[in-house]
Amino acid sequence: MSRSARSDRESSERVTVSSVPISRETLVPLTSAVDVEAAWLDRLVVAACEMPVSEGQTAVIEFMVRSLGEIFPDCGVGACLVEPPASLSTPDLRALGEQQLFKYVPEGEERRGVGMDPTRLFPGYAYERVLDVLDDPASGSTLHLASDDPQLEDDESPMMHVARRAALATGRGLGLARGHAKATLDARDLRALNSHMVQAEKLASLGQIAAGVVHELNNPLTSIVAYTDWLLRKQGPNGDPDSLERLRRIGESAGRILRFTRDLVAYARPSSEVPVPVSLHTVIEQALAFCEHVLAQHGAEVQRDFAEGVPPVLGMHEQLVQVFVNLFTNACHAMPADGGRLLVSSQLSAQGSHLHVIVEDNGHGISLEHLPQIFAPFFTTKVDGRGTGLGLSIVKNIMDNHGAEIRAERADGGARFVLVFPARS
Ligand SMILES: Nc1ncnc2c1ncn2[C@@H]1O[C@H](COP(=O)(O)OP(=O)(O)O)[C@@H](O)[C@H]1O
Ligand SMILES: [Mg+2]
Incomplete structure (x- = not known):
């Protein structure tokens, strides 16, 4: 069917969108997918599972969509990927995640924006099936297959088998990619924690040394400051100016050392608060x-x-x-x-x-x-x-x-x- 005929029908026909929950048990053996080349399936599943996780989930989804588009040249293939926030601990990922839509139409690859309606990626086609991406049911990520062939509605069609298998592979790919992203974050946190610990250890030993030094210095310094003060007062304002100046300098220098030792301890001392x-x-x-x-x-x-x-x-x-x-x-x-x-x-x-x-x-x-x-x-x-x-x-x-x-x-x-x-x- 030509594209224009498709668009004509688009306005006149109501298209049903269904979501088929799938599990490993309900998967139909692929041997019945007679008209799909085995080599394609192998490539799809192996590539999705073995794709380096460093590629990230966007790459996994793009690959799946492109490959399926090549297997079914007359179909539209798409995916709605809901990317979770950086921390994966939030229970409702869908509410916080960012949605990205990918489409492969027979004319070529197309990547659509963020935040569009994911329920119908292919309004120009008569039939569209939406499959939850396995292993990731909470995220709301879905794989879409659209065609003008009514057979697509039939769960026994080879296309549905492949689509389900693809959703499974995508789910695994996504799981790996997310696992990798989380491991990368954890490793980064661990490195930061490690360097903090090294710094804390350094400071703790510096603190111990400093506390020892301060303890040794404090008493003689306090005596120096106190006796200088006493001598200054004893000389009085009319005392020998040279002596007064020298005494003032001794007092200031001793005060400076006291301040420094106090700051050093404050810098290094671990707090128990x-x-x-x-x-x-x-x-x-x-x-x-x-x-x-x-x-x-x-x-x-x-x-x-x-x-x-x-x-x-x-x-x-x-x-x-x-x-x-x-x-x-x-x-x-x-x-x-x-x-x-x-x-x-x-x-x-x-x-x-x-x-x-x-x-x-x-x-x-x-x-x-x-x-x-x-x-x-x-x-x-x-x-x-x-x-x-x-x-x-x-x-x-x-x-x-x-x-x-x-x-x-x-x-x-x-x-x-x-x-x-x-x-x-
Ligand atoms: N309010 C300020 N105005 C101008 N310079 C400042 C001010 N606060 C800090 N500084 C600058 O930052 C430097 C470092 O401050 P600080 O770590 O407290 O050390 P210190 O006060 O012992 O010099 C100061 O020597 C000064 O040059
Ligand atoms: Mg200061």
Whole structure:
């Protein structure tokens, strides 16, 4: 039948679409498919099962559709593939998956778009059979055969045998492809986990060494700081200027070593805190209270712009306070000697799934060249000894532990840090 005759009939005839559930038991032996070359069937089944899974399910389906189209040159062959989301654990794949339609018509191969009606791929043909793709009943993927030959309606026809066999092979091919995709994802997760563990082990041993060093250093350093203070007071404001200057330098240097050892321990020490629902606004207020001294030193004005009805996040309170203490301290260090401004704002994402906190200052800002490096351990631009270069890498570690993200931006006349936390559902 010519294409135009087919189109004429298309408008006048109602076509029944049926879905035939099949199982291995109901498969008719292929020996009865007399008019289909055995070599074709072999090629079809073997290729679908042995096709490298790295090709992915789209390749499996394309191959099946093209091969069947070649076996039945007068038929339309198609498939509706419902691709599951990356994680295969969701029970209702159909609701979340993305649908792709493939068609092979006698004129050639055609691949159709996404999200079209999968119930009739071939409205131009009188008869269309729709077979569930085996091994994957939940996904809703289907194989379609369409023809003008009424024999197609007959379950005993050789074409139906082949179609069922093809659906079985497609199902296996899909199963393999999906298995491969999942294994690839698992392997990637495993590699990431492995490198995290190596890093954690390194940090744990660094933490032990650091804790030992800090313990040894703490007492003598505290004595140095205290005695320097005592000597400074004893000299009084009218003391020998040279001696006063030297004493001040001793005090500052000892303070610097104390800060460094404290940061090193904070960087490396594994935390024993467990996640609980935490109000970020409370965390921020506590961090601001901790930073009262350094904020006052820089004459910083603090502006809060908190969103209403913000849900808690699942987190470790102490660690989160540390995040904001580090950010506020950095902001103060960058601010002008007086007239500093610190803006802390929060907002809930449109879907309510994430919480954004923005920390912005009017300091000297971060140069474009430094921007990619600031979260790296030991990166500091502070030449006056106030920096250890560990603050932001501690922040980044803590954010990672919370499944949260942080990024730094250049703001108008200052720096901006954007923190994105998953809201607790
Ligand atoms: N608010 C900010 N404004 C300007 N530069 C900043 C700010 N926060 C961080 N930085 C830059 O990032 C670097 C790394 O910060 P950090 O890891 O906390 O180390 P440290 O404060 O000890 O130098 C700082 O030395 C500074 O150059
Ligand atoms: Mg810092």
